[in-house]
Amino acid sequence: MERPATRTPDVLPSGPVPEDVIVRFVDVHKAFGKKQVLTGLTLDAMRGETLVLMGPSGTGKSVTLRHAIGLMRQDSGDVWVSGHDMSRIKPAELSELRKHTGYLFQEGALINWLNVADNVALPLIENSDLPRDEIDDRVREKLKLVHLPEVWHEMPGEISGGMKKRVGLARALITEPKVILYDEPNAGLDPEISQSINELIAEIADGLGVTSLVITHMVSCVRTVADRVVLLDEGKVVVDLPPDEFLASDHPRLVRFLGTDPD
Amino acid sequence: MTFLSGLLAFADQVGYQVRLFFLVLHRLPHLLKRRAQLASQLYGAGNKVLHVVVLVSFVMGMVISLQTGLVLAEYGQQDQIGIVVAITMAREMGPFITAVILAATVGSALAAELGTMAVSDELAALEVLSVDRTSYLTMPRVVAMTIMAPILTIFADAIGVIGGGFVARSQLGVGRVLYYDSAIEALQAPAALIALPKDVYGGLFKAAIFGCIIAVISCSSGLRARGGALGVGNATRSAVRDSIIAIIITNYFLSWLFYQA
């Protein structure tokens, strides 16, 4: 068994986390029925950091992200987010935590009977007292940010997969969250839009104290946004390095992964 | 599946449905905020099934009139046919027909709609956006069905009596005036609490309960759907099956409650 090339210490202390650690997984295990998905995942994301997660399909990247927002609960190990122990968090605290967190789902997850504008506006309509024209202004601004100023009345069923994803991104950003979790923000986009989404993520991440976790398969995304990159394989971290060292690393698992990946 | 694990799954499912029902009750105060959803659900439910209810209850009234009328005629009592049709429609067939049609059309659509949301991460998205799904999705749907079922039942009762009247005249030779007079007279027994005839309001009360049961079962079925399009199909199928079973069982107890000797 090769030793992982990792900066996160193999053993993180359990118990309360320092204030500048926004996301911490300690030896997290998660299985669905007999299928072990997370097998001792340990990682840290610091305040203001952009952490990129790479890894083969089905290795548990989306599952990891879902734990960080309380959509799933680990079987064992600890998950800490913004100082909360996610296995003990109270419903009111979780709701508050989520209001400061943006989440882009892998397939966009737009509400299928709301049009694009209402989808993007949903968090503000439901959880703020802003007047509708103020909300509309913000929706317009976010749709422009994701290069979709012209879709407004379209229904999710009428737009392409890549557009759905970008609308989902606009919805994730509408509350100006401090922690943003992106599940493959640029999969299925053409190279030009994909690069502009990378630049958008990098720009947002430069904002004061914004912490981002980004799942991607694209080296271009790593180059543009990453402060640190981890490679997940079979439910645990096998490589954890800054982007230039990550791309230059000769760790055998990483070479195999990047070697089979074009781009 | 063994008998025991089947029993456990059943208990789990009923537990979920009961919990959902109480959650809906708890969110009732949000009704004013959710009035747009309520209106669109009411319209959707009514619009989707009214013509089916009309057709089926008309034919059902005809069948009741024909079958009972033939038996009554053997005793020379066919003049009583208006009474039989009116009472049967108001007490049993009106609410039951409406409920079965609602389960098969609106209930299955609810399960498919919420099931699709469940398997495409839309429910997860609502959760992440801190949108309460009971208030946003379930409560307006349950309330709409609870209101719409008795309204449709009024149509079913009336159309069933009209259908019976056609057969009474053409097959049994009972005149229109006699038929409707006896039908209306039969429904005059006053109720204890409301100014509606007991047979009518008992039927409408049953219909409201059926509507609520269908919506709760169909919504839980959809919300718990897993595993892509196949999962949505299973959710839809079990929603219709379980709703109809629950209606038939509940119907007996409600009838007993209203009409016990």
Ligand SMILES: Nc1ncnc2c1ncn2[C@@H]1O[C@H](COP(=O)(O)OP(=O)(O)O)[C@@H](O)[C@H]1O
């Ligand atoms: N809710 C779930 N129920 C059962 N299995 C799941 C669930 N979510 C994910 N899985 C399984 O976990 C594994 C990892 O999934 P995922 O995290 O989505 O992979 P990826 O790394 O491609 O994002 C897959 O085999 C998937 O089938």
Ligand SMILES: [Mg+2]
């Ligand atoms: Mg994934």
